[in-house]
Amino acid sequence: MTTHDAGTMLSIGDFAARAGVATSTLRYYESLDLVRSVRTGGNQRRYRRAELRRVAFIRAAQSIGLSLEEVKEALDRLPDRRIPDRADWQRLSAGWRDRIEDQIRRLRELQEDIDGCVGCGCLSLDKCAIYNREDRHADDGPGPQRGFKAP
Ligand code: FES
Structure with missing residues (x-):
């Protein structure tokens, strides 16, 4: 230098x-x-x-x-x-505009979903739309997929 x-x-x-x-x-x-x-x-x-x-x-x-x-x-x-x-x-x-718009859309969806969680606290993978936002068992079929499958 x-x-x-x-x-x-x-x-x-x-x-x-x-x-x-x-x-x-x-x-x-x-x-x-x-x-x-x-x-x-x-x-x-x-x-x-x-x-x-x-x-x-x-x-x-x-x-x-x-x-x-x-x-x-x-x-x-x-x-x-x-x-x-x-x-x-x-x-x-x-x-990055599209990205921000996507974030806004996701937050709006989250805002709508959180209504079902207020006062609940179950954080159930099967029921909670906030916890299971990606619907991790969607490929297993419709409805609850954990503990309810037919043998
Ligand atoms: S915390 Fe129970 S449904 Fe989300």
Whole structure:
């Protein structure tokens, strides 16, 4: 790292404060290669200011329900590990609209199903629409499938 670079680089504490995340979060992001740092001669992390935008991108994407794996996939699509700009965000987030609409639909269904659970607490695999949302025994035939099968 040159002297000039050192002035434009941020320590992990400064970077975390500016990014609004914990230093442990930064280290985790770095372990996933979502953000990168360089090391000083004393083996301390230093971050380019431009990496702040990557963290902002990660946080925004997470807030709409994307996993870090999906965020990484999106960031890895940018050429030369470019820092995402406004156009990148618009392009990538447009592709997530369907996903958000699907989440809203699922939450509405959950809201309807939870009426039968209020005050119940059985969490029965056979009866509970919340616990058994995927209807795990649907392929076994209609109706209850556990403990009721004919010999
Ligand atoms: S908790 Fe009993 S039906 Fe869901």
